[in-house]
Amino acid sequence: MLNAYKHNANHELVPVDIDSAEKGSWINCSAPTEEELIHIHKLTGIPVNSLQTVLDREERSHVELEDEYIFVVVNTPVLLCEDSYDALPLGIFITRMYFVTVCLEENAVISSFLANKRYSFQTYKKTRFLFQILSSASSSFLHYLQEIYRQTDVIGIRVRKSLQNKEIFRMLELQKSLTYFNFALHANESVMERLMRLRNNSLSSPSLLKMYEEDEDLLEDVIIENKQALEMCGVYSNILISMMDSYSSIISNSLSQIMKFLTSVTIILAVPTVLYSLWGANVPMPMENTPYGFWALLLGGYGTCYFLSLEKGYALIKIPARQVFFYEIYGGTHVYF
DSSP states (O other): OEEEEEEOTTSOEEEEOGGGOOTTEEEEEESOOHHHHHHHHHHHOOOHHHHHHTTOTTOOOEEEEOSSEEEEEEEEEEEEETTEEEEEEEEEEEESSEEEEEESSOOHHHHHHHTTOSOOOOTTOHHHHHHHHHHHHHHHHHHHHHHHHHHHHHHHHHHHHOOOHHHHHHHHHHHHHHHHHHHHHHHHHHHHHHHHHGGGOTTSOTTTSOOOHHHHHHHHHHHHHHHHHHHHHHHHHHHHHHHHHHHHHHHHHHHHHHHHHHHHHHHHHHHHHHHHHHHTSSSOOTTTTOTTHHHHHHHHHHHHHHHHHHHHTEEEEEOTTSOEEEEETTTOOEEEO
């Protein structure tokens, strides 16, 4: 979608016709088609291949200085689903006439400016507008990082009650999102530092990138905010990794306890099995001619199993649902048969 905007005399952002856009207008294009990219090229002189660069999801943040325009790519956070986040490149072109933004899909950072939710900005103050977009991107990263931390706390509470595969997969998605954020924030930091170095560089097209004292202060604040987001990303990532390691240890310990229990059960059941096998031999045995010999042997085998289970710390219990299970007296682990 291709649109153009400009602030009027009342400092209100109003849409304007793209073909009659005046100097100082903002041209915004999201999910562009090939025809729209060609239209932007004819209007601004920006090469189509430069415009198409932004459409690559893996495009890294960077700054390009050309004779007729300055090209800045910055990563912005996007929410894919409930527990999955990613970073999407946003292309910003500053020409002598226009301020141009291009993105692969609808962008929350740009939408906040269109709704006048972020800053009181002016489309003709192109350098300040650029820094305000960078600031908005950093604020969005901070917002999503806080949301990830909140979700991590919720998952931690649920895992303490019942450890399920669903919660493990959610933690994996959040960890992957933090990895994407960390990469994107580092790339944005390089862009901001490059822009800071350009402030006193006479070769940086001063007519395209004019920096006043207020603009430099804003850029410094944005760099601080981005570093804060980087630190938060690192801390939350370490917390999530520690949680996953702890739960892995819990699972391993539970598995060891179950294997210990099953081994004990196998040993206990082996004793009556040997006993019954002896009385099955084709040789004379005690009580073979006794009318109640079979029941005495059965009771003796069951009794041996029961007393061995008590000796090992297990009790064989009959419950009303006609299910027999072993209850580990010391560990409290239930295994049903």
